[in-house]
Amino acid sequence: MRYDFAKIEKKWQQEWERTGVFHADNHSDKPKYYALVEFPYPSGQGLHVGHPRSYTAIDIVARKRRLQGYNVLYPMGWDAFGLPAENYAIKNHVHPKIVTEKNIARFKSQLQALGLSFDWSREINTTDPSYYKWTQWIFLQLYKHGLAYKKEMAVNWCTSCKCVLSNEEVVGGVCERCGAEVVRKVKSQWMLAITKYAERLINDLDELDFVERVKIQQRNWIGRSTGAEVDFATTVGHNLTVYTTRPDTLFGATYMVIAPEHPMIDQYRDQIENLDEVLAYRDAASRKSDFERTELAKDKTGVCLKGIRAVNPVTGGEIPIYVSDYVLISYGTGAIMAVPGHDQRDYDFAKKFDLPIIEVVGGGDISEHAFEDIETGHMVNSDFLNGLTVEQAKEKIIAYLEEKGVGHPKVNYKLRDWVFSRQRYWGEPIPMVYCDKCGWVPLPESELPLVLPEVESYEPAENGDSPLSKMTDWINTTCPHCGGPAKRETDTMPQWAGSSWYFLRYMDPHNDKELASKEALQYWSPVDWYNGGMEHTTLHLLYSRFWHKFLYDIGVVPTKEPYQKRTSHGMILGENGEKMSKSRGNVINPDDIIRDYGADTMRLYEMFVGDFEKAAPWSSTSIKGCKRFVERVWGLQELVTQGDGYSAALCSSTHKLIKKVSDDIENLKMNTAIAAMMAYLNEVYDAGSITAGELKTLLILLNPFAPHVTEELWEVLKFGGRVTDQAWPQFDPDKVVDDTIEIVLQINGKVKNTVTVPADSDREAVLALAREDERIRALTEGKQIVKEICVPGKLVNFVVKG
Template sequence: MSEPYNHKAIEKKWQEYWKEHETFKTDVWDFSKPKYYALDMFPYPSGVGLHAGHPEGYTATDIMSRMKRMQGYNVLHPMGYDSFGLPAEQYAVNTGHHPNGFTQKNIETFSKQLRELGFDYDWSKMISTSDPEFYKWTQWIFKKLYEAGYAKHIDMPVNWCEELGTVLSNDEVIDGKSERGGYPVVRKNMKQWVIDQPAFAEKLLEGLNEIDWPESTKEMQRNWIGKSTGVEVKFQIVGGGEFSIFTTCIETIYGITFMVLAPDGDIVKGLMDRVENKEEVQAYIDETVKKSDMDRTELNKTKSGCELKGLHCINPVNGKEVRMFIGDFVLASYGTGAVMAVPTHDQRDFEYAQAHDIEMIQVIDGADVSEHAFEKHDYLGKGCKLINSEEFTGMVVEDAKEAITAKLEKMGVAKRTVNYKFREWIFARQRYWGEPVPCVYKEDGSIYFLPDDELPLVLPELEDYKGKNGKAPLENATEWKQYDRNGVKGTRETSTMPGSAGSSWYYMRYIDPHNDKEFANQELLKHWMPVDLYVGGPEHAVGHLMYSRIWNRFLFDQGLSPVKEPFKKLVHQGMILGSNGIKMGKRFPEFVVNPSDVVEEYGADTLRLYEMFMGPLEVSKPWNDSNVQGAKRFITRVWNFFTEPENIIEEDDGKLTRIYHQTVKKVTNDFEALGYNTAISQMMIFVNEVYKAGRCPREFAEGLIKMLSCVCPHVGEEIWQRMGHDDTIAFEPWPVYDEAKTVEDTVEIAVQINGKTKGTLAIGKQDPKDEVIAKAKDVIADKLTGNIVKEIYVPGRIVNIVMK
């Protein structure tokens, strides 16, 4: 009888072994093997430590990298920390301590927990975005973006959070509040560093066709970029002035009954002296600037607005005067800051017209659009004909688009153009704990970027880490701010970069993390990029995943990245929910699962096995304590059988041949597809058959342990050693299957009399017809009481005896 399974002793032993022997250290210069680069979205090292959701995605990449290593690949599977961010800064504000100490302590905690879970990370390549050796190159890349004209310093409306004392990007604002902390966010004009995302729009759209990503994520990015092809048309304002609108529905131009301008745009500012209801308009503008772009567009359910009384513009296609309004759903930062409104053929315009008692003109035939005839009226579109459109009346929409555009082009008031919803990425933050922007504002007002030999520009240590009166905390660093070097005098930029800066390129640094001459060696990048498998949450679809693609594409265009797209395959893991089926969190603390507690009681292998067996990786799943115990029982069952030497035989007796080869085939294919739950199920089936047989050939036993070791590496290593092996299992060759041996040799068929089943018969698939029929007659001999007139055999399915 083998000794009892002791997860604590076994896991401690092998974690020490892997650390001492640097088992998973990757020689990135070994080009003799095919490469495989598996990567997790690296975590922010919070003070709370890992939660139960972290190990799910990490285990998924760990299983894949372990299998690929056994298949002969040189595997790179690194880990690091996205360590700049608000929590560490708030800690510094509250305690007066430098946030780096808080961050380093949290990194140590996370690293300890990750080691306890047995992940095969190459810890020699660990990075931290707040390490000056890392962010030197973040600053360097940003400088390159500036030199290429993509990073700009402009005056623009931004999302300002007074409580956090900083600007926030659109994806950091939810329902008008900061994503972190839930504090109010308002709009205000500030000088900001931005990155020109729209300049990359077409390349990003094209790149989506080349990568293996979830279609839902690709569609989110397409929608976020928001490409539309249409016509830009100039409108003259009665009494002087003009503005332009962009439309994809130029065929509806005869149906315009009003215009809507962005309340906070330059067009309205230039017209305020001519507005008759100035106080009403100004009050609406003041209310609008308190809202974020999300509040004004995607989340906007109201049709609020205000007429610019006394102002009209001229529709160039027919010379008619059109009333002018402002509405908060029109953004100064998107398009031209003005939209034409055709209430009979656009739902939003229709509701706005109803709310403000504006006339409607139907210009496309196909429906009665009087106010009382419908509640919702969308644009009618393809195949319909124009009405009330002068010489274009009777034309189908497709022809009218071209004809009206041509007329306006001939008049010199229109041009064909492409527009995007995509806007500049607001890149400056009025925070301390982030990468300093490495530039100086010279005395003549020009911008001077630090030379490469002055990078990294390191954060100064402060006594007061809190910004005041809308100014950045680095304004408190009075000596650090002043720059006087190499004949240049000026003041340093005191805003810092957003947390997403370092994470936009970190996947490259893992390949060459200690290089102090360049951000990564180009020969290494050519070999290792792109990342073969990237696993992380879907919440990053239009944030980190978009930013990473932009930075990588910029570096590709500069000849500094060998690939257009950084992540070849992307998988989003589902959420691990509390046992109540709700996301774990502060709301229901009693349902929050600490993975360290599970490891202590059941072991890391049990936790890994359980989370992979819960269901498909991409699906959210509730925690279940009893199923954790079931995972532990399965591991114990494997331990009890395969650590008993007398249970292992040297020769294949044939009892397990087919099920073994079927298991290797299914596990291999399922691992490749990240179908870990079904792969584990197949291994359980095999173990059941092993118990029935009472013995297992050594080849099959070792093959099972190799496969299982990817999911449960500690117990896999221990059983492998007890089977008589001295070296780690990590580099053993992956088991192979024989396709011919996966096929069932026998099949059970029905035996019928006059089409009614009277029994069953097990036959060989290659058995001849006469032999099968003879066996079938034996099975139903007592029922053959009449004259046989016909004997029918459908191979592999039935024998039917027809009788009178």
């Protein structure tokens, strides 16, 4: 009987939605389970076959949980603000809202065609005013608690997108979105004080079930270090404060470096003898991105600050101050002490400018390769620190600095506060107004949402201001505080805003009184399992954890962390092994795969293609094997016999299959779970029959992977109800133990053969069988066996002489 996948898959997708079988209930007596995948940005290109890998894997988990008796929330929505829609709108003279709605419709139809068990009754869209009302509300709370502030600062400016980028959005010195040059520009920006949460963002990782590489990326991005802040006096009476992780090397500090933007330059202009040279250098540095200044700069540049010198606080000697762009004003204090004897960067600089180099750790000659030993040596040329280990010296020097009042212990972070302004149209309006009398004033919560006005042009102004800056009727308003004239903020929020809390809105998406009810938040929090791409394990994960911790602090959410478990998936590559992209011509459209092979086949192949955490190339040949598997499952209706029990021939295999598939789903080993079901199917066909009980078990186990064919077979065979109504099968531990096991046979540690023995064999029985093995006998003949080593259940090793 031919399997008409197109007709059957459409039938079940419509039936699932009609009956709401995947709709979560906020008032269930069942235990809850919240499964989540990162919601997509709905681009005009639609999905390619790489996108469903994450959705399908967590769909399998969600379907299994429902069969295990959980009330499962598995939602989907759209991260729809952002530059791509706006750029398209600019180019084609169409409102980004229209573009977004069209793209969402296409994405949704593609996802539904895959048979994913999303609860579409909870669909959200970050561009919907009823949604971004609460994004604005959260911003107001951040402002009221001192975590949102306005600051003049040098920012990354994309010369093509004409907008501010966070440091994280600049990759290799160019815009990560469009690839255009990024330059530095001074603008007034809204900032979020994420650094105030840095310590908690690191420490609380210990309590979470995140894959280790995700935790490592989070810790590295936050970049916690311990050291000291040290004050260097100067010849103009100004103290230059530096942060250093190595205060023990102070006796080796032979010069200082400040960032070109350091305020000391403007403060002491009259004392700087080469001011024109310094200002010209500052101007040149402003044209470079942070990445160019720190990562790409191999050749060190700088200008000596003539007329002002610093004083080393432990030697009392004067040392020169340089201005160099490899020091950033945004990191630490914008000034460093340079120890060229033990830092490659400082060494290169000192060599170029012929500055003193003093060794203070070790005892050997200074060379370009001496820096590796800085952590383990003993102090030299360091007065009262001489002979101490590095750790002893750190402790002693910090005590000395504290006693002299010129330093103290300090914990520092690489993480910077979050630049939250964007000079674009297609984003959430920032609900603030500026009054000459009152300063910045928040919009009353009763006036939310502040809706985006219609504009004639989506182009940013030539000076880089937002398109909203041209909307004078919208801008001019009254101050909520004093009633006087005021102007609205024309910057909008970054795309990260809506995605920093979207998982909470899924819990209660239609609530117009609060972002979600306390009851819903209490019931569903936290997300039990969250999967997404590795590219989002720093920014999105950090931003959303920060927002959630803040909401916890003000009593909005009941847990301090949003996600209990986080996993990440590898990409599906093109058949040529390269990342899928239109420019490479290797994009595969899932619509074509579903049309030719069916959704179940595509789901199975996406999971069978390889290790879930690793990238894997698409194979048009291999997908045919998954289609064949679906057809063979459909053919089982010709082999089914009466009886709800397991036959003697398949009993052990069935119990082993239940255990294997159950365990593999929990560990995202979907490929080996599918392989096990394929092997089981071969056993069934070899046996020539399958009982109704065995087939029911197989269909339930396979259902999360291939839901359409399993539901249809269940109905055709009149098993009663739906697969979605059934309970996940349980295995008997006694029936998953192998009757026999394979033992490796070694001679002097080298594998020579294997032998199959009864699983319950004791040591002597295993050794007896090993001694009688023909290959072992031949290889040990005439030699002395001096020792017999038996590792139960694994190996026998004969140690021989001669």
